[in-house]
Amino acid sequence: MKFRFMYLFMGLALLASGIARADFTGQTVNGTLAFGLNGFYGGQNWNPSSVVVPGSFFYQDSANIDTAAFSGTQLTITDQVLNTANGWEMTFAAPGMPFTVLNLVSSNFAPGITYNLAGGVITLDWVGVLTSGQTLSAVFDIASTPNPVPEPSAFALLGTGCLFGLNLIRRRRA
Numbered sequence: 001m002k003f004r005f006m007y008l009f010m011g012l013a014l015l016a017s018g019i020a021r022a023d024f025t026g027q028t029v030n031g032t033l034a035f036g037l038n039g040f041y042g043g044q045n046w047n048p049s050s051v052v053v054p055g056s057f058f059y060q061d062s063a064n065i066d067t068a069a070f071s072g073t074q075l076t077i078t079d080q081v082l083n084t085a086n087g088w089e090m091t092f093a094a095p096g097m098p099f100t101v102l103n104l105v106s107s108n109f110a111p112g113i114t115y116n117l118a119g120g121v122i123t124l125d126w127v128g129v130l131t132s133g134q135t136l137s138a139v140f141d142i143a144s145t146p147n148p149v150p151e152p153s154a155f156a157l158l159g160t161g162c163l164f165g166l167n168l169i170r171r172r173r174a
Contacts, residue, residue: 022073022101022143022145023072023143024071024073024094024097024142024144025054025071025072026052026053027053027094028050028051028052028053028094028095029050029051029053029070029092029094030049030092030093030094030095031049031051031091031092031093032044032046032049032090033045033046033057033059033088033089034088035086035088036087036088036089037127037128046058046059046068047059051070053070053071053094054072055069056068056069056070057069062082062083063081063082063084063085063086064080064081064082064083064085065078065080065082066078066079066080066088068090068092070092073141073142073143074142075092075122075139075140076138076139076140077124077137077138077140078135078136078137079109079126079135079137080134080135080136081129081132081134081135082132082133083132084128084129084131085128085129086128087125087127087128088125088128089123089124090123090124091121091122091123091124092121092122093120093121093122094120098119098120098121099120099121099122099143099144100120101117101141101143101144101145102115102122102140102141102142103140103141104138104139104140105139105140105141106137106139107136107138107139108136108137108138109136109137109138110129110136111127113126113138114126115140122140122142124138
């Protein structure tokens, strides 16, 4: 009896795996970097302006070296202050799979980095420092909630598993 339903459960497991896409590996992320408090001075300064995860954004000038590195489930912001560093605002969006979770894991930014997640877009702000020779970093956990609508391939796998299981049940009865 337990083998009869094994294929049904396998199909359901495959369906669930087709729904859960919390990891950003392979997704494109677009980023902006604007200087001044809350991005007051404007500007698109990342090189490049979009990356495929895992990937990193990069900016360097005479005041600092800024990076934003994305792994499948984390965002790491690093600011190596070479001279007096102005504040900045960074934004990140993943058009194919919006961000829905942003949790600060650790940070040594002083003053603290502020962060917000709204409409699938991450916004980070920092006011800057007056001293040089500091390397500041912040690590965030990122995720996207599972897609509530399964992909057609997940339904096909579920259907195949169910049909195979029903066929086994029918053969045993005959």
